[in-house]
Amino acid sequence: MNKQEEKKSISEVIQAKLKEGKVEMHSKNYFILKNILIVSAVLFGLLLGTFLLSFVFFIAQANGSVFLPNFGFRGWTHLFVSLPWLIIFGAVVIIFFLEFFVKKHTTVYRQPILYSLFFIAAVVFLTSFFLRTNPVHLNFLDRSEDEDLPIISRMYRHYGMDADDKVYTGQISAIIDDRINLLLAQDRELEILVLKETRLPKKFVFKTGDWVMVMGEEEAGQIRAWGIHPLDEQWGPRFKPNFRPFMPSMPMMK
Amino acid sequence: MDQKTKNLSDELIVQLIQKGQQEPFSFLVERYEKKLKSYAYRFLNNQQDIEDLVQETFIKAFVNIQSFDLERKFSSWLYRIAHNTFVNHLKKKKNDLVLFFDADTLFPHPIAKERPDKDAELKELQQMLDYGLDQLDAKYKEPVILYYLQDLSYQDISDVMQIPVSTVGVRIKRAKENLAKIFKEKKYE
Structure with a gap:
């Protein structure tokens, strides 16, 4: 602020800035677009998180990890080691990313973070579990054997047991x-x-x-x-x- | 600008601004200038940047006024902008960081009720606050300022700080406990 502004009240300074056109308000469309982007980011996050976690369930079934507990403690140990931790970590990061976005909403921030975090995790987890046998995964798996789809092929091709x-x-x-x-x-x-x-x-x-x-x-x-x-x-x-x-x-x- | 407009509620004035009138914004500035200055003064512990920060708050409010939902309370919305402006200022100065995940907001707490004896308590507490506020952490200091000095409700403070209502109660309770300790150490009764 310069000396001239200091003498004026804040109200006067702001009024002068508005008159001079130094400050312009964002249009309604700007906020509509912003909200659309936020909702899209949340939906994308939900889809990606669900896709990754359902891939983990799918792959556990497809590579037989899911049967490992039948072999007792050694089976459990092997299951733990063979889980695709990188993908699980990715899904967890996405859940935190979703929490960060929805936290700005009144109904969310008025509740303890643990509730919303648990709710998001439960939605992603349950949806993923029910989608583990969805045809998208089988389709990608089959296509990955012959085609070289970016990232996807590597994800699906390199599954199995050591x-x-x-x-x-x-x-x-x-x-x-x-x-x-x-x-x-x-x-x-x-x-x-x-x-x-x-x-x-x-x-x-x-x-x-x-x-x-x-x-x-x-x-x-x-x-x-x-x-x-x-x-x-x-x-x-x-x-x-x-x-x-x-x-x-x-x-x-x- | 006429007297009629001046007597309108905050939300109705915002409605006029959203429809394209700029002038009524000065009524809002006049209404909240003192309050925000006092909020900033208590929260930031110094007078140096307060004028600039309050001015910045009003400018941000004007720029973003089309995003204000007329169903909600303007004061909470304005205080939220002020809160963000002040917190960003603190972050820049690296005085006191407010964390994204704080233990108080993470876990559920029993709902702390607002005190019915608030008014009687107010005078005594204001004197004590002057002395002790500076020594409190920002996360405890801010709800105390907003509740006792800015007269906001727990719900409003929850909206301003974007934390659960129960956490507001917990923080105010802890702030009072901390203040009591500070006063005890200084033998201030």
């Missing part, structure tokens, strides 16, 4: 006593040894041609199975081990 981590998925090619021959992807065959302590599903009889997931330790060319779990016909043929999201340096299993 064989070094003691999980094998394949089709039973033969059953001889306590041994199962398992045909993995790209015609690699493994011999699975079924032991007393091997966790097996109750009332399920394995037969040739079944798709299964095996967790166990390799010893002298055989896999001493900790557990065997049957897989759905729909998912079995899709398994591709060595999935590590956004880490293209990881080789695909041969």
Whole structure:
């Protein structure tokens, strides 16, 4: 403020600025556009968060992670390690981003942040869970096998399990006593040894041609199975081990 | 400008401005200039930038007046702009940062009711506040200023600071506890 302005009251200074046209109000359209952009950003955030989290649910089903708890503590540990944490982290960041935007709304900021944060997380989580089997994911998965869609292909192509981590998925090619021959992807065959302590599903009889997931330790060319779990016909043929999201340096299993 | 316009409510004056009349804005400035100066004086602990900041608040209010929802209270809206202007000023000076996630706003609190004996309490508290306010954190100081000195309700303060109504009550309670400690240390009764 200059000395002349200091002598005047704020009211006079502002009135003078308005008359001189130094201050102009934003039009109604400006705020309409601004609101449209905010609503679009929130919707986009919701969609992206839901897409990412439903991808996590989808991928857990598609790569068999969802069955890992059937193998006991070792299965749980493996599930924890094999989750796509980068994508989960992305979804969490989006939830906080959404909270930041909706927090400006009267009905939201009048409540504790924990409520709105929990509400947004619940909406994204539940919607994602119910959308885990939606055709978009299957479509992307199928297309990613042949096409090179930016980011998407990498996300979908590199899913599966790491064989070094003691999980094998394949089709039973033969059953001889306590041994199962398992045909993995790209015609690699493994011999699975079924032991007393091997966790097996109750009332399920394995037969040739079944798709299964095996967790166990390799010893002298055989896999001493900790557990065997049957897989759905729909998912079995899709398994591709060595999935590590956004880490293209990881080789695909041969 | 006529007397009739001058006697209109804040919201009706804003309606006239939104329809294209600029002059009635000066009535709003006259109505709130003193209040905002007092708010700024207490909140910012110094007189140096207060004139500029209050002027900036009114200019921002004018520029954004088309976004004001006539169903809401103009005073809360104006105080919200002032709050943002003052907080940004504090951030620039790095005096006292107001965090996005504060524990008080994160968790639910039982709703703290507004006190019915507010008026009787007011005189005594104003004297104490003069002494102790400077030593309070911004997050406790501001609701006390708005409630006791600017006469805003918990709901209005919630709108100005964009925090839950229950948090306003909690902060005022803590501010009073802190003030009591400060006065005790200084042996001020």
